Amino acid sequence: MSRSKETGKQGSAPVYEMITVAPAQSFVLTRHDFPAERARWNYHPEYELHLITASSGRYVVGGHVGTFCAGSLFLIGPNLPHNWLSSLEKDELVPGRDLLVQIQSVWLQGLTELCPEFKILDGLLRDAASGVEFCGPSLKGFGQQMELIEKADSIERVTMIIKLLVDLARAPRRVLCSTQHSFVSKENKSQTIDMIIKFLLSVSLRDIRQADVARHVKMTPSAFSRLFQRATGDTFTSFVRRLRISRACELLVTTSKSVAIVGSEAGFSNLSNFNRVFLDDKQMTPREYRREAKTALNRPEV
Incomplete structure (x- = not known):
């Protein structure tokens, strides 16, 4: 009897994922198993190109629920909650199920501003704000390009990712959410979390105290602690x-x-x-x- 396994439930608030780009790189490329700590209901300010390499199941992107299989490819925009849940037998593990490229928004925006030739990406990035799933006869080839990018060195990766994005901008795709579902609900207070994180990034971290940050966002220490842990995990x-x-x-x-x-x-x-x-x-x-x-x-x- 198979079952869907997940770390994190879609009925709860998505977890903020902090993504750190390594030295000498413009983006993060990673692969992980399922189940895994990283495979959870989460959101982050980066664009995420997400290839499912094996298994099938259901996914949730914003308010949209759909099904996926091996070879499914998605582009998720900034702050859009998402998760992919494979249907597995008890204690089953899918090695390397997820191959991801996570790209900083400023990098992509700079690319389109610097080179008019890359304006073709504008429509793709607008659609990504609501989540995109790619389809059509080229889908298998896109997955192969992702896996070649994983094997390339850091300089080759940059040109290969740009080419892949241009190819994807020309490919058939469907937008997943009927409206932009960026994580901005009042219940989850994402604007407050965003303010907190921006504040932490702008100050000295040597003597920072939770009570000081709570006061900065006009919250009691106990309410701040509950909100912060719920939103960031x-x-x-x-x-x-x-x-x-x-x-x-x-x-x-x-x-x-x-x-x-x-x-x-x-x-x-x-x-x-x-x-x-x-x-x-x-x-x-x-x-x-x-x-x-x-x-x-x-x-x-x-």
Whole structure:
């Protein structure tokens, strides 16, 4: 007897997914199994090109429910909740079910603004705000292009993704939601969450306290804590720790500041704490991360 498995229920608020682009890359390309922690009812500000490589089941995009099979390909716009639920036997695992390219909005917008030739993408991106599923005789080829992109090096990936997007802009597609279903409902208070995250990204994270942020958005600490965990799937403390790691990664790659100064500017109280948390999150020390990033960027180590 098969059943649909999921991590996160569509009856609950979608979880905010924080996506961090690695050094020397303009987007995130990843593959994951199902079930997996990442395979959940979620939303994020990036565009997501999503290929299902195996299994069948149902999906939910915004307010639309549909079915998928191996080879199904979707483009999901910013802040549009989504999830794909495979029909599986008990304890069954589908390895590498999801192949995703997650692209920052500013990257795509810059592409169309810089080159008039890419204006063909405008209509596709508008439709993506309501979710798009691709169809037609070229669908299998698009899936093959996605898998070739996964195997390519970082420079090749950029040109291959641009070509794929142009091809997709010309391909048959259907818009999934009758109206734009970007995550803006009053019940979920997404505007407040957006304000909170923008605030956290704009301030020093060294002495940030939950009570201060709650006051900034005019909420009581208890109401803030409930809203934040429901919307992000994470505690405030854990979320801030991830932001500190993300900021440290940026400083390690873009500056020649010492590891101690990087840790301090990223918001860590001392070097020992910084090294411990960084190693736990990245499975390498800050110095090792800087060395690998400099190698990826093909420039001298500082």
